[in-house]
Amino acid sequence: MRILSALAVGLLFGLGLTISGMIDPAKIISFLDIAGAWDPSLLVVMASALAVSFLGYRIVLARGRPAFEPAFQLPSKTVIDRPLIIGSALFGAGWGLAGLCPGPAISAAALGEPAIYAFIAAMLAGMALNDFLPARRAA
Amino acid sequence: MDVAAFSPVPAAIGGAMIGLAAVLFMALNGRIAGVSGVVAGVLAPLRGEGRGDLAWRGAFVAGLFLAPLAASLVRGEIVRVSAPHPWWMMAIGGLLVGYGARLGSGCTSGHGICGLARLSKRSVAATATFMTAGIVAVFILHRWMGF
Numbered sequence: 588m589r590i591l592s593a594l595a596v597g598l599l600f601g602l603g604l605t606i607s608g609m610i611d612p613a614k615i616i617s618f619l620d621i622a623g624a625w626d627p628s629l630l631v632v633m634a635s636a637l638a639v640s641f642l643g644y645r646i647v648l649a650r651g652r653p654a655f656e657p658a659f660q661l662p663s664k665t666v667i668d669r670p671l672i673i674g675s676a677l678f679g680a681g682w683g684l685a686g687l688c689p690g691p692a693i694s695a696a697a698l699g700e701p702a703i704y705a706f707i708a709a710m711l712a713g714m715a716l717n718d719f720l721p722a723r724r725a726a
Numbered sequence: 727m728d729v730a731a732f733s734p735v736p737a738a739i740g741g742a743m744i745g746l747a748a749v750l751f752m753a754l755n756g757r758i759a760g761v762s763g764v765v766a767g768v769l770a771p772l773r774g775e776g777r778g779d780l781a782w783r784g785a786f787v788a789g790l791f792l793a794p795l796a797a798s799l800v801r802g803e804i805v806r807v808s809a810p811h812p813w814w815m816m817a818i819g820g821l822l823v824g825y826g827a828r829l830g831s832g833c834t835s836g837h838g839i840c841g842l843a844r845l846s847k848r849s850v851a852a853t854a855t856f857m858t859a860g861i862v863a864v865f866i867l868h869r870w871m872g873f
Contacts, residue, residue, distance in 0.1 A: 589782050590782045591785070592750070592751075592754040593783070593785040593789070594785035594786065594789045596750050596755070596786060597785065597787060597788065597789020597791075598789035598790075599750070599789075600743070600748075600759060600761075601789060601792065601794065602740075602797060603742070603744035603746075603747060604790075605740070606736050606739055606743065607733075607739070608733055610794060610805070611807045612808075612810045617728060617731055619864040620864045621861055622869055623869070626727075626728045626732050628731070628732055628733050628734065628736075629737070631737035632737045632741035632744065634741065635737065635738045635740075635741025635742045635744075636839050637745065638745065639742050639746055639749065640748040640839055641842075643748070643752075643753075643843075644748075644752060644840075644844060646749075650753075652756065653752065653754055653755060653757075654753060655754050656755055656756040656757075659752065659756040660756055661758070662831070662841075662846065664831070665846075666848075667847060670831070671852055671855075672830070674826045674830025674831065674852075675826065675830035675837070675851070675853075675855035675856045675859070676830075677822045677830070678830055678856050680822050680826070680860070680862070681820065681821065681824075681863075682822075682823060682856060682860045683860035683867070684815065684818060684867060685815070685819025685820060685823065686819075687816075687823070688823060689762045689765055689823065689827060689834075690790060690834070693765070694791065694793050694794050695807045697792065698805060701809075702811070702816040703816065705813040705814070705816045705820065706809075706816040706817060706820035708817070709816075709817040710823050711765075712820075712821060713826070714762070714765070714824040714825065714827070715824075717829050719772075
């Protein structure tokens with residue numbers, strides 16, 4: 588069941604990205620281009636997603652446990668540290684450069700644009716670079 | 727502001743679906759719907775970890791991948807996207823996104839949606855940081871370098 592639910596949630600998530608236009612790099616770059624022809628659509632997507640998830644999380648987390656797992660798995664770190672800020676800054680720079688982040692990149696991959704495959708291959712390499720180097724591994 | 731490109735209604739509907747997906751993932755699978763975390767977990771068995779989680783992680787990724795195809799079927803036309811830069815620039819972007827998301831413990835979905843919805847201080851800091859870095863990157867690339 589947890590495999591089916593993950594598939595359904597991934598599909599719903601991807602449909603949300605597709606309908607909102609967020610799988611289009613041009614749309615992301617127009618949002619970040621505040622000095623140009625600014626397109627605030629992403630702000631509306633975030634506001635709408637946050638309204639639903641803020642209320643939904645309240646209801647769901649008040650219940651004892653998830654349906655298909657023994658317990659909720661929530662991040663335990665609360666300290667704002669250097670890896671968080673440096674990582675987020677690097678992430679944001681790449682996001683602005685390519686107009687893609689991981690979710691939209693995977694959805695957009697279905698549409699057959701070769702340069703997006705280059706993005707995904709490099710993204711996986713970047714993840715492996717962090718996760719497989721023993722010195723510093725993000726949780 | 728680009729009034730012609732601004733699309734508040736599809737943005738609000740799509741956003742609500744993303745929010746609902748995050749809530750359902752917590753209610754059913756008990757996890758944060760953070761795409762970088764889910765995807766990185768697909769690589770984890772390569773270093774001998776998380777083999778038991780591979781199936782649901784793969785299913786989540788498959789759902790994301792299939793979504794625009796499903797939308798194309800319903801609409802009767804292929805959803806189109808284009809890359810804004812040549813492949814090697816997209817690859818540099820991908821490398822930064824992949825490495826940065828792991829080092830920073832999350833991306834737009836994990837921090838920007840799920841983390842903010844939990845009022846996590848770390849996610850507020852991460853979201854403010856990647857938004858600022860994205861704006862700066864676009865400013866440099868598009869306003870100074872003319873891409």
